[in-house]
Amino acid sequence: MSATNIKADGKVNFWAFANPSNFMKLSGALLPWVTAGAVLCLAVGLGWSLFGTPPAFDHGEAVKILFVHVPSAMLAINTYFLMMIASLIGLIRRHPVSHLIAKAAAPIGAGFTIIAIVTGALWGQPGWGTWWVWDARLTSILVMLFxxxxxxxxxxxVEDPVKAAELAAILCLVGSVFAFLSRYAVLFFATLHQGATLSLDQEQNIADVYYVPLLIMIAGFYLLFIALLLIGVRTEIRARRIRAMRLAEA
Amino acid sequence: MAEYFALEGYGIYVWPSYGATALVLAGLIIWALRRNASVRAELAELEARNARRRKDAA
Structure with a gap:
């Protein structure tokens, strides 16, 4: 962290990280640690989920799908929220890195959404007797994928990156309705999908034997997401530099 | 062993779930690394060319 990131009153200037070269420095230092953490959590979480959990009384061994379905569904929705916030900041404060964060997050979020839908279908068949239902939660997550x-x-x-960033940001904000619906549909509508597995303000409604390995898997998915996001934003910053250099040459 | 992999008959749902997850995540990782490598290479080439040009001009 350079001295310019610390203001006279000792507070860290968060906005300094919106500067591309500061972002490159910080993300380069973080990346190996985040990657190592992701590998560790996913290895431990995977082994524990597959070989260390008993069949559930209501789901049988199908409960093992929980450990990939819940983390990917969480990331699918939270990545969209991250894109929404990054797009808002990009539109309002016009920080270049902000739009690039949203841009880099999109393919990762789409990937997690696909995993959530596929694993959900593979759990729906033995659990509900159907691969898919057009109910509020499932439909809104499909619309979110679109x-x-x-x-x-x-x-x-869109050819011009400044214009592309703004139009994409506006599209992202419009779609955020469906990210909110995906998360909260279970509360408002009658749906086949069960309520939230985890929440901060309610009692835990999952037994410890599943809860601990699930938390490890969630940590692994989050760390993997952060690693992929940092790599993606670094790539976008470099691509932006390439474009600027080519324009200067022409 | 075979009994474990059958997972009381739920194996046909559980293994494809883990398989699909691994496939998508591997795809994301490979795509990110390859794009990163190609953009880095392009930038390095451009910077080297600019450095040469500056040297020639001097």
Whole structure:
């Protein structure tokens, strides 16, 4: 961290990290640690989930799908929230890195959404007797996937990156309705999907034998997400530099 | 062993779940690393070319 990041009153200037070269420095230092953490958590979590958990009385051995379904569904929705916040900051404060964070997050979020939908279908068949239902939660997460794809397509379709960033950001904000719906649909609508597995303000409604390995898997998924995001933003910053250099040459 | 992998008959749902997860995550990782490598290489080439040009001009 350079001295310019610390203000006279001793407070850290968060906005300094919106500067691309500061971001490159910080992310380069963080990346190996985050990656190592992701590998460790996923290895321990995977072994524990597959070989250290008993069958559940209501789901049988199908309960093992929990350990990939819940973390990917969490990341699917939270990545969209991250994109929403980054897009808002990008639109309001016009920080270049902010839009690039949203851009780099999109394919990762889309990937997690696909995992959540596929594993959900594979759990729905033995659990509910159907692969898919058009209920509020499932439908809104599918629509969210379309917004992820539309967001990625918008960046690719618009030639001018400044304009592409703004249009994609607006599309992202429109789609955020469905990210909120995906998260909270279980509360408002009658749906086949059960309530939240984890929440901060309610009692734990999952037994410890599943809870601990689930938390480790969630940590692994989050760390993997952060590692992929840092790599993606670093790539975008470099791609932006390439574009600037080519424009200067021309 | 075979009994474990059958997972009381739920194996046909559990293993494809883990397989699909591994496939998508591996795809994301490989795509990110490859794009990162190609962009880095392109930037390095551009910077080297600029450095040469500056040297020639001097």
């Amino acid at each position: 917004f992820y794809m539309g967001y990625i397509a918008m960046w690719n379709a």
